[in-house]
Amino acid sequence: xxxxxxxxxxxxxxxxxxxxxxxxxxxxGVGLGAxxxxxxxxxxxxxxxxxxxxxxxxxxxxLIGLYKGAVFGGSISAISFATPGAxxxxxxxxxxxxxxxxxxxxxxxxTALYSSVTADTASDIVVILVAPSIAxxxxxxGPTERLWLMVVAITLLGTLSGRHxxxxxxSAGIGLFLxxxxxxxxxxxxxxxxxxxxxxxxxxxxxxxxxxxxxxxMLDQGLELLRxxxxxxxxxxxxxxxxxxxxxxxxxxxxxxxxxxxGIGIGVGTFVGALPGLGATVASFMSYGIAxxxxxxxxxxxxSIHGIAAAEAGNNATVGPxxxxxxxxGIPGSAxxxxxxxxLILQGITPSPRMFSLHADxxxxxxxxxILGNLFNLGIGRAFSFxxxxxxxxxxxxxxxxxxxxAVIGAFAARGDPADVYMMLGLGFLGFLxxxxxIPEAPLVITFLIAPLLEENLRxxxxxxxxxxxxxxxxxxLGIGLAGFAVLVLLITFKMNVGSKLAKIGHADDKKEx
Amino acid sequence: MSFKATTAACVAAALALGMGTxxxxxxxxxxTINWVIPFGAGGGSDRLSRVFAAEAERHFGGASLNVExxxxxxxxxxxxxxxxQPADGYTVFNATPTPIITLLSEEDAPVDPGEIDxxxxxxxxxxxxxxxxxxxxxxxxxxxxxxERAVTIGGTNALLLGAANAIDQAGAExxxxxxxxxxxxxxxxxxGHIDVAAVTESTALTxxxxxxxxxxxxxxxxxxxxxxxxLGNPPMITDLGYSGLAFPRWVGMHPDTPEEIKAxxxxxxxxxxxxxxxxxxxxxxxxxIIFLDREAAAADYEAMVNTMRNAIGLLQ
Amino acid sequence: MSNWWRSNxxxxxxxxxxxxxxxxxILWQPWAHRxxxxxxxxxxxxxxxxxxxxxxxxxxxxxxxxxxxPENLQDARTSDAWLPIVMLAGIGLCFWAMSRLGFLLAxxxxxxxxxxxxxxxxxxxxxxxxxxxxxxxxAFFTLLGVRLPQGILAGIF
Numbered sequence: 001x002x003x004x005x006x007x008x009x010x011x012x013x014x015x016x017x018x019x020x021x022x023x024x025x026x027x028x029g030v031g032l033g034a035x036x037x038x039x040x041x042x043x044x045x046x047x048x049x050x051x052x053x054x055x056x057x058x059x060x061x062x063l064i065g066l067y068k069g070a071v072f073g074g075s076i077s078a079i080s081f082a083t084p085g086a087x088x089x090x091x092x093x094x095x096x097x098x099x100x101x102x103x104x105x106x107x108x109x110x111t112a113l114y115s116s117v118t119a120d121t122a123s124d125i126v127v128i129l130v131a132p133s134i135a136x137x138x139x140x141x142g143p144t145e146r147l148w149l150m151v152v153a154i155t156l157l158g159t160l161s162g163r164h165x166x167x168x169x170x171s172a173g174i175g176l177f178l179x180x181x182x183x184x185x186x187x188x189x190x191x192x193x194x195x196x197x198x199x200x201x202x203x204x205x206x207x208x209x210x211x212x213x214x215x216x217x218m219l220d221q222g223l224e225l226l227r228x229x230x231x232x233x234x235x236x237x238x239x240x241x242x243x244x245x246x247x248x249x250x251x252x253x254x255x256x257x258x259x260x261x262x263g264i265g266i267g268v269g270t271f272v273g274a275l276p277g278l279g280a281t282v283a284s285f286m287s288y289g290i291a292x293x294x295x296x297x298x299x300x301x302x303x304s305i306h307g308i309a310a311a312e313a314g315n316n317a318t319v320g321p322x323x324x325x326x327x328x329x330g331i332p333g334s335a336x337x338x339x340x341x342x343x344l345i346l347q348g349i350t351p352s353p354r355m356f357s358l359h360a361d362x363x364x365x366x367x368x369x370x371i372l373g374n375l376f377n378l379g380i381g382r383a384f385s386f387x388x389x390x391x392x393x394x395x396x397x398x399x400x401x402x403x404x405x406x407a408v409i410g411a412f413a414a415r416g417d418p419a420d421v422y423m424m425l426g427l428g429f430l431g432f433l434x435x436x437x438x439i440p441e442a443p444l445v446i447t448f449l450i451a452p453l454l455e456e457n458l459r460x461x462x463x464x465x466x467x468x469x470x471x472x473x474x475x476x477x478l479g480i481g482l483a484g485f486a487v488l489v490l491l492i493t494f495k496m497n498v499g500s501k502l503a504k505i506g507h508a509d510d511k512k513e514x
Numbered sequence: 515m516s517f518k519a520t521t522a523a524c525v526a527a528a529l530a531l532g533m534g535t536x537x538x539x540x541x542x543x544x545x546t547i548n549w550v551i552p553f554g555a556g557g558g559s560d561r562l563s564r565v566f567a568a569e570a571e572r573h574f575g576g577a578s579l580n581v582e583x584x585x586x587x588x589x590x591x592x593x594x595x596x597x598x599q600p601a602d603g604y605t606v607f608n609a610t611p612t613p614i615i616t617l618l619s620e621e622d623a624p625v626d627p628g629e630i631d632x633x634x635x636x637x638x639x640x641x642x643x644x645x646x647x648x649x650x651x652x653x654x655x656x657x658x659x660x661x662e663r664a665v666t667i668g669g670t671n672a673l674l675l676g677a678a679n680a681i682d683q684a685g686a687e688x689x690x691x692x693x694x695x696x697x698x699x700x701x702x703x704x705x706g707h708i709d710v711a712a713v714t715e716s717t718a719l720t721x722x723x724x725x726x727x728x729x730x731x732x733x734x735x736x737x738x739x740x741x742x743x744x745l746g747n748p749p750m751i752t753d754l755g756y757s758g759l760a761f762p763r764w765v766g767m768h769p770d771t772p773e774e775i776k777a778x779x780x781x782x783x784x785x786x787x788x789x790x791x792x793x794x795x796x797x798x799x800x801x802x803i804i805f806l807d808r809e810a811a812a813a814d815y816e817a818m819v820n821t822m823r824n825a826i827g828l829l830q
Numbered sequence: 831m832s833n834w835w836r837s838n839x840x841x842x843x844x845x846x847x848x849x850x851x852x853x854x855x856i857l858w859q860p861w862a863h864r865x866x867x868x869x870x871x872x873x874x875x876x877x878x879x880x881x882x883x884x885x886x887x888x889x890x891x892x893x894x895x896x897x898x899x900p901e902n903l904q905d906a907r908t909s910d911a912w913l914p915i916v917m918l919a920g921i922g923l924c925f926w927a928m929s930r931l932g933f934l935l936a937x938x939x940x941x942x943x944x945x946x947x948x949x950x951x952x953x954x955x956x957x958x959x960x961x962x963x964x965x966x967x968x969a970f971f972t973l974l975g976v977r978l979p980q981g982i983l984a985g986i987f
Contacts, residue, residue, distance in 0.1 A: 048561065142707030164838070164895050170845070170886035177879030183588065186692055187830040187866045188619050188671050190588075192856070192876040197624060200588045200616065219914040225948040226913060276697040329704060330720030331697045338697075342561065345800040350720065401944035402963055404917075405937055408925050409971070409978065415554040417586040421925050425918045432914050437841050438900035455875055456694065463691045463868055464666050464708060830867060 009364030012057045013372065021054060022061035022369060026376040029069020030384045034077045036210050036403075036410035039086040040070035040280075041335040048339060056347045057365050061373075063340050064366075068120060068373045071280060071316050072381055075112040076388045079105060079308070083214035083403055087205050088280035090213055090445055091288040091311035097217075098303030103248070109385040110250040111305040112312045115262050117378045119313035122262075123270040124320040124370040134274045134321065135328035141275055143460040144475050148482035149275075150454040153282065153446065155489045156289030160442040162301075167439045174430075175447030178203050185456040186463070198419045205281070206414035207424035208448060212441050214407050215428025220435065221400050250305070258309035261291045265310050269317020274324045278453070279334055280315040285446055287314025293492070320370055326351050327363065542775050543577035548605045552592025552613055554585040562763065562801055563608055566636065569795055570786035588616030593625055601768035603775035608636070608765050611672055614819060618826050630766040632815045633780045635806035636787055637796075638760040640733030641669070641676025642718040642748065644703065644711045644726045653730055653749060660686035667691065668699040669712030671829070676732040676759045677712040679825040683756040690829055714761075715741050716800055722746060734758030734814060738802050759821050764811060780808040836899045836906070842890030849887055853880045920944065932981020937964040 012018065025047075032043040043066050051059035074085030079096030092112060099108035127134070141149070161168020181192045182202025193199035265287040272283040291310035292300040300307035323340065325331045330351040332338035341351045349359050356363055411424035431441060458472070465471035474480050549567050553559045560583060567579035584592035589612040599605040607630060617623040643656075650656040659665060660681065667677050668691040681688050691708055693699035696717050703711035704725055713721070715737055722728050728748035731737060734757065736750065751758045765783060767776055786792060787805040796803045806814060834840055856862050862873025871877075890896065920940065927936035942960035950956045971978050 045560075139701060139705035142702055142705055164890075164893075166842075166886045166889035166893055166895075170883055170890070173879050173882035173884075173886060175879075176882060177876060180875040180879055183619075184866060184872055185694070186868050186870070187872075188615065188692070188826075189830060189861075189864070189866070189872060190620065191861060191872045197587045197590065197620075200590075201586060215918075219917055222917050222944075222948060223910060223913055228949065276695065276701050325697065325701065329700065329725075331700045331704075334697075342558075342800075346798060348798070350800065395950070397945055397948040397950035398959060400948060401941050404921050404944070405924070405941065405964075405967070408921060408928070409933075409967075412925070415585050416583040417554070417591070418925070418929060419586055422922060425922055429914060429918055436900065436902045436906065436910070438838075438902065451875070451879075459868055459870060460668075460691050460693075463689055466664050466689070467869060 005360035006364050008361040009368055012361060012365045013061075013368045015057070017055065018057040018061045018369070019372075021058040022065045022373060023376055023380070025062040025065025025067075026069040026373060026380045027065075029066035029071075030073040030076070030377070030381055031069075032066070033070035033073020034085045034384065034388065036077060036083050036085055036214050036407055038070075038410060038413060039074070039088075039206065040067050041339065042414060043067075043070050044336055044339045048343060051343050052346050056344075056349070056362060057369070059343050059347060060340075060362075060366055060369050063343055064369050065373050065376060067336055067340075068316070068319055068377050069380065071120075071319055072113060072116040072312070072377055073384070074315075075116070075308070075312050076109060076385060078213075079108045079112060080388050081214075081399070081403055082217040083407070084209055086280075087209040087445075088284050088315040089311070090209050090281070091284045091314075091442070092308055093213055094288075094301050094442070095304050095307035095311075099305070099308075102303055104303075106385070107248050107250050107254075107305065108308055109388070110382075111255070111258065111308045113378065113381045113385060114250065114255050115258060115265065115309040115313040116316040117374050117381070118262055119266045119269060119317040120319055120377070121371065121374045122266045123273070123317040124367075124374065126266075126270050127320040127324055127370070128367045131324050132328055134270070135324050138274045138276075138325065140476075140478055142476070143457040143464060144472060144479040145482060146275070147454060147457040147461055147473070148479055148486060150450050150457065151486045152482065152489060153286050153289075153450050154454065155486050156286060156293065157443050157446060158490075160285075160289055160292070160440065160446065162438075162440045164438065167437075168443050171434065171439050171441065172443040172447040175444035175449075176451045178208070178444075179448040179452045180455075185452065186459050198417075201417075203423060203427075203448075204415055204417075204420055205449065207411040207420040208427055209445065210407050210411050211424040211427030212431035212434075212444065214403065215424060216431025216435055218400050218404050218407070219428060219432045221396055222404075225396050225400065254305060258306055260295065261287075261306045261310035262313040264291050264294070265313025265315075266317045269314045270321045272314075273318030273321030276325055276331065276334070279322075280318045281445075282449055283318045284311045284315035285442065285449075287311060287317075289446075293489075323366075323370075327355065327366075330355075542603055542778050543575055545604065546578050546580050547574060547603075548599075549579045549581045550584055550592050550596050550605060550607050551581060552584055552586075552589035552607075552609050554583055558801075559608075559610060559763070562637070562796070562799070565795060565799060566786070566792070569792045570789075573786035573789065574782050588619075589613035590616050590624060593630070596768060597625065597629065599768065601770035601772075603767060603771050603779055606633075606765060606767060606779070608763065610763055611675075611761050611818070611822070614822060615672060615675070615826065618819075618823055619830070627819045628816075629769060631769050631771065631776060632764055632766045632812040633776060633808050634765050634783045634787065635735075635762040635811040635814070636765060636803060637801060638733065638735045638762040638804045638806065638814075639714045639716070640731050640735070640737060640760060641673040641712050642715055642731050642745065643667070643677055643680075643729045644713055644718050644721050645709065645729045646725075647727045649709065650729060653754075656729060657681075657684050657686050660684075660688055664689050665710065666708040667710040667712055668693055668702055668708040670694070670696060670699065672761055673712040673714065674829060675822055675825040676761070677710070678828040679759045679821055680730060680732040680751045680756060682825070682828055683751075684754075692829070715745065718745055732758055733760040734817070735760040735762075735804060735806070738804065741802070757817065757821055759818060759825065760814065762806070762811070762814070762818070764815060776808075784808075833899065836903045837896065838893075838898050838900065839891050839896040841900070842887050842892075842896070845887035846884065846891065849880060849883045853877070853884055856880060917944075928979050928981070930981055933978040934964055934968055935981060937967075 032038045044063055051062050074089035075092045078084040078089040078092040079100055082093050082097040084090045084093055096108045157172050181199050184191050190200050268287040269283045272278045288311040298304050298306045322334050322337045326337045326341050332341045344351050408421055411421045461472035551559050551563050563581050567581050571578055584595045593613050596605050596607040614627045617627050666689045671692050674690045678690055699711055702708050718728050722745050728745040731748045732751045784807055787803055793803050856876055864872040924936055924940035938960045942956055945956040968978055
């Protein structure tokens with residue numbers, strides 16, 4: 001370690017200027033992240049012009065603070081309004097919103113905040129200590145290995161399917177189908193577009209998540225409100241009085257009890273973050289799925305803080321590691337990393353392996369900002385949770401129309417394509433129908449994300465191996481190992497879940513017939 | 515926008531409405547020019563367009579340049595939007611090869627790539643083939659290897675077109691492995707999963723010289739000297755007598771725009787793109803301006819479309 | 831069996847018909863049978879997706895849970911189907927208006943209509959909120975640098 005460079009970095013970071021922009025960054029990040037459709041990368045893109053006018057540490061403080069804040073911020077609206085602020089907090093909705101309905105919204109948000117910050121800090125430390133080794137490990141992951149990683153993710157579908165396996169798989173089928181709309185990954189020829197040219201770019205993840213999760217929920221709540229007005233069935237108003245000062249917080253013991261879920265999140269998030277092209281959404285769903293699989297006794301998915309901890313630790317743990325390929329090889333692993341890379345280039349620093357020797361002070365400053373950002377996230381995140389808690393008291397008659405408008409803006413703002421808004425509305429109706437007939441949403445999102453990646457990597461592996469399936473699937477020791485792991489996960493799922501499900505069903509049938 | 519400018523814009527709009535589209539070329543431009551890009555906010559094209567719009571206004575007779583994002587349909591939505599606007603020179607289309615590739619990949623494309631009048635190039639990136647030196651020390655050994663065994667070349671769809679075009683003319687065949695992003699293809703190259711990476715010059719700079727050499731520049735337009743030097747002066751495909759393929763950030767207008775307006779715009783565009791101050795800003799952004807004037811750009815564009823038409827067939 | 835139409839078995843049957851139609855449609859498309867350079871059919875993945883859906887719909891007709899009724903469907907009425915469609919149409923209309931008139935002119939009528947529809951009283955409160963909320967949202971987004979559609983008010987800003 002170059003001690004001089006480290007001291008230089010300390011002097012760079014601990015200035016009013018840098019800390020000021022770091023605070024602004026986290027503040028904007030949490031605020032933006034909590035608005036549906038405005039994700040970390042949209043936020044960074046918006047702030048990029050401003051960052052050009054700042055010095056290097058100010059710019060890094062602003063952008064990294066924004067990134068960290070935004071990844072956490074998404075969970076606030078997921079928990080308060082069942083409206084994930086970004087796709088990566090969609091997995092948080094299940095337990096988070098259920099807790100809100102039980103009057104434990106504050107506990108849920110605090111769980112999200114503490115697990116986000118814990119996982120973020122832990123993964124940052126990993127990055128600082130072993131960035132080059134993670135990067136080298138990521139290099140071992142070619143198409144074959146990535147393909148098997150996707151298969152492992154797919155095997156988690158079983159756990160996310162709920163009690164009716166056929167419905168869960170049906171949802172997965174819908175996701176697979178929607179994910180194939182657009183251009184063929186190898187030939188770039190349009191497929192499955194129903195002859196509509198506006199479908200050529202495929203369905204974007206942001207309108208999909210807003211539609212399936214947020215809009216469908218608002219339609220449901222709108223219906224409830226209408227029933228209530230007509231003097232029909234009395235519906236409990238859950239949003240009111242939940243966030244009063246007396247509502248339940250999170251004890252230190254409860255926080256500690258989530259250590260396994262946070263550990264899973266840190267492990268999955270750090271690794272998935274370091275691989276190019278996967279991202280925080282995959283990490284949070286994987287972490288959630290693994291935790292649900294591993295600890296059935298914790299009732300994840302039924303309003304458990306452990307589910308929130310797993311999902312939120314998973315997405316925030318990707319923040320630091322996303323920068324690993326950028327720092328180690330100059331390759332941006334995600335859209336957000338590319339934007340941070342662009343900011344560095346504009347400051348005259350080209351991200352590449354040479355950065356460690358040429359600009360060691362900047363690298364250390366970046367590391368310090370990564371850690372410091374978590375502290376600010378903790379403080380500002382807390383303040384925001386209470387602000388949103390107040391918003392949660394707004395009655396549904398007011399809140400539902402406003403969230404509907406926000407969903408429209410969010411779907412539009414993500415890309416600026418009006419077709420996305422109509423798509424979001426259509427998917428909102430689909431989500432509404434799915435909820436009515438008891439088809440879970442999670443498998444849809446998983447296959448929508450994973451299946452195209454699986455297909456791409458499979459076809460790449462086949463191209464590289466000249467069409468030889470054996471070589472494409474089992475061409476490396478790592479590939480075989482991952483395949484074995486996938487089979488293991490599948491076996492465990494089958495034994496534990498299907499076994500107990502069948503037993504339960506058999507029981508139910510006995511009762512009915514008996 | 516200042517009050518004065520607002521008033522001016524309102525008056526201009528009122529006049530334009532009153533007079534229909536018969537705007538005199540002599541007072542062009544008299545109001546805001548809409549700078550349409552077919553990509554969403556936040557991407558590379560968006561960033562560069564916004565930088566250009568902010569810097570270049572003084573060369574456009576004080577008219578402000580307003581960047582409009584019209585993404586969708588493989589970047590063709592923006593093109594359709596431009597064709598649906600009045601051909602009065604107040605809507606400019608600034609795109610990359612992406613919409614052209616979409617149009618050429620479709621069986622019944624909504625427009626022809628020729629339905630635009632090219633008024634200049636703002637930049638032209640190259641598809642540079644990066645290899646490991648011990649595997650392929652030079653182009654000749656590379657071509658002979660291609661004839662002996664299957665060599666894998668990875669890159670994004672557009673950049674693979676440049677590679678396929680070059681290799682096809684050399685009479686050889688390779689396996690083209692498409693990637694969604696440069697990040698993934700470079701990772702696979704560094705990890706040894708593919709033999710060759712087809713990358714832009716700016717990405718090549720991050721790989722060369724530590725992890726590979728620049729084997730060939732498959733572009734039709736030379737790279738800036740500084741970039742060329744940093745890449746170890748790779749040979750150009752055009753030196754071999756083959757046609758190259760450049761990936762321009764091109765600027766065009768509705769084909770029905772009056773000639774005087776097009777000429778006037780091309781003039782102002784040239785003044786802006788060759789302004790040393792603006793060049794310095796782009797240099798700092800890591801995307802130096804590679805300017806081609808109206809005539810040269812239009813000629814290169816036509817050749818590019820023809821070359822791509824053939825190369826796309828190789829990748830389908 | 832009067833409520834059979836709400837059971838999983840019935841839902842499976844409806845889905846089987848809809849998805850079957852989709853499958854037939856794709857099967858009839860010429861693009862689905864086009865062979866790409868790596869030997870894959872262009873329609874392979876979409877057909878896998880529809881195939882999986884078809885299989886699951888069939889499973890729903892036959893599996894042990896077939897007689898059960900989904901919880902949210904037990905007290906469903908016909909208005910549950912058309913009211914959301916009306917809501918979505920309203921939102922779609924609002925977005926359509928937004929792209930022409932601008933956010934500030936299109937959202938107050940929408941908010942007012944929906945707040946009153948959902949039962950917010952007094953009317954005065956709804957009117958005030960419908961005007962204040964869009965202004966605050968617009969100001970906030972403008973501050974963040976997101977340009978919401980300005981529409982016919984474009985000249986003012």
